[in-house]
Amino acid sequence: MAENNYILISLDDDKSKAISEVLSSPTCKKIINHLAETPEASQKDLSDALKIPLNTVEYNIKKLLDSGFVQKRKNFFWSKKGKKIVMYELSNKSIIISHKKKVSEKLKSIIPAFILTAVGTFSVWVYEKLKYASNSVVDAGEEILRTASDGVAKAGSAAPVSPDTLISPIGTPLWLWFLVGGIIAIGIFSIVNWRKL
Secondary structure, eight states, X not given: OOOOSEEEEETTSHHHHHHHHHHHOHHHHHHHHHHHHSSOBOHHHHHHHHTOOHHHHHHHHHHHHXXXXXXXXXXXXXXXXXXXXXXXXXXXXXXXXXXXXXXHXXXXXXHHHHHHHHHXXXXXXXXXXXXXHHHHHHHHHHXXXXXXXXXXXXXXXXXXXXXXXXOOTTSSOHHHHHHHHHHHXXXXXXXXXXXXX
16 A cells, blocks of 8 residues: 555644644754754664764654654664664655644535535426426316216316325326435535545
C-alpha cells in the first residue's frame, strides 16, 4: 500500500499542539536543520554535533517523532555494549493543518440535495395525478356511453370519479419510487464522500 506523503491535522487535534511546541522550540529547530543537512543521525550524533546534552536531544527527538517531523530509519546499529542505536531522519511528508468540519456542517451541505429531491418528487406526484385523472375521466365517459348505448343505463348508475380515489396502474405510485431512489442516492453519495463534505 502506498504511504501518504502528507499528514492532515485538524486545529482541534492533539497533534497540532505537538507541532506548535516543535515550531517554538529552538532545540527542535536545530535538530531539524541538522537532519536536513545530514541524511541520518543517532541521538549521540546529534548531541555531539549540536553540543546539546544527550537527555535534551532524547526529549526533543520524542517531540519531533510525535509531531511527525522526524521518523526512525529502518536500519539501526548495535553499540559495542550491545545496545541498539536507532537512526533518525526527516520525514518526507507535508503537514497540512485544516479546520475539521462538524457533523452538523456536513449535513447542511447535503440539504440542497434533499430540497431538489422534494421538488422532483412533488413534480412527479402532480404529473401522476394529472395523467391518471385524465385517463380515469376518459374511461368513465366511455363506460357511460357504452352502458347508455346498450340501453341498460339507469339514472345515477355512473358515480362521479374523484381524483383522490385514483390508483396508479403500476401499483406503487411513481412519485414514491422517485422519493426512495433520491434518498438512497443521497445516502450513498454522503457515505462515499463523507470526508470531502
